[in-house]
Each structure stands twice: as structure tokens, then as C-alpha cells.
Amino acid sequence: MSDVENAVAAPRTSERGAATRSSLLAAARAVFVSKGFAEAGVTDVVARAEASVGSLYHHFSGKADLYLTLWEEFQARQAQRTKQAARTARQAGESDPMRVFVGAARAYLDGCLEERELAELFLRGDGPPGFEVVMRDRMRKWAQLNAALFEDDTALVLVLTGALAAAVPEVLRTGDRDLAEEVLTIIGQIRPGASATAASSG
8 A cells, every 4th residue: 555545634633733733734845845755754844843753643644644735735725726716707707618717727827836836846756655646536536627617528628638737847847927828828729629620621
């Protein structure tokens, strides 16, 4: 069983220990960003947090659990950003699913740039054993949500999801918001059945 599968899904915490847990997560984030997951140690985290090893194991099952908690909390913030963007677009009267998708995608990229160091950490390929499976599963769930938006147009969803996923690492590497906007503009021009229409009229 991988480290990811062994990690505790829900953090063990109490009201009294919330500050310690938060401090440990902040320390883990700083240590993982600076050293990478593989090179980081539990002792590095507790030293930075000015906590004890015992307190870390009270709240987390180990280094992998810290990493996965950071990942899940980041994903929760990203989900909130994209849902809010989609909701705002619909409330403003937007009915074109592509425009709703682009608005949500912009919020996602903005979130990546806002938390750039953390987003880059998860793309390094330096996570705990089994983390790539977690990433693939999250991508699959994201595609399923998009499929509902585009009325189960599988090919369109694959293209859109793949294009955005491929753009994220480069946008993060450069920190270039103009590049992000260019990518979103191109994505927004994709329409279902475009190639089939061109073929039939050619």
C-alpha cells in the first residue's frame, strides 16, 4: 500500500489543537517548497513550526499526510474559486457553456498564480508514492464536471481539459498572466463539431 493510501483522510484535530495544526501545515508548506517532498523531513517541519514530533503525529500520520492535506486544501480553494466564477457568470445572464467554462478556467489559473509556489510544488513530480494516482483521479472528476456543462460531449471535454491542463505548468513557470489570457482566448474559440463541419463543407 502506498504512502498516499496510508495517509489519514481527515485530519485529527480539536479546537485546542487547531493553532498547532495550522502552524504545522504552514511549516510543511515552506519546507516542501524549499526542499521538495523527498528531501524534507518531519524534523524539518517540527523545527520550523516550533512544535514537537509528538504533536505532528497527533494531527497527521506523517510526511505524506501533511503533503496530501496541503493538496486537498489547495484543491478546495480552487474548487471554490471556479464555482464562484461560474455562478457569477450565470447570475449575470451568461448561458453559453464555453464562456462559463472560460470564466471558471480563468479563476483556476488566477488561483494557481496567486498560490504559485504551492501549485508548482504539486506539479514537480516529487510527491509521495501514489500521488500521481490522486492527480489522475482529480483530473477525471474535473472532466466529469465539465462533461455535465457541455452535455456529455466527450471529445470536446477531452480537448478543453487537456488544453488547460497542459497550459497550467507553463503559465506557472513564467508567471505570465498575458499568456494565461491568450490561452483562454484560444480555448474560448473551440466549438463542438467544428472539424466535422469543415470536412463536410470542403
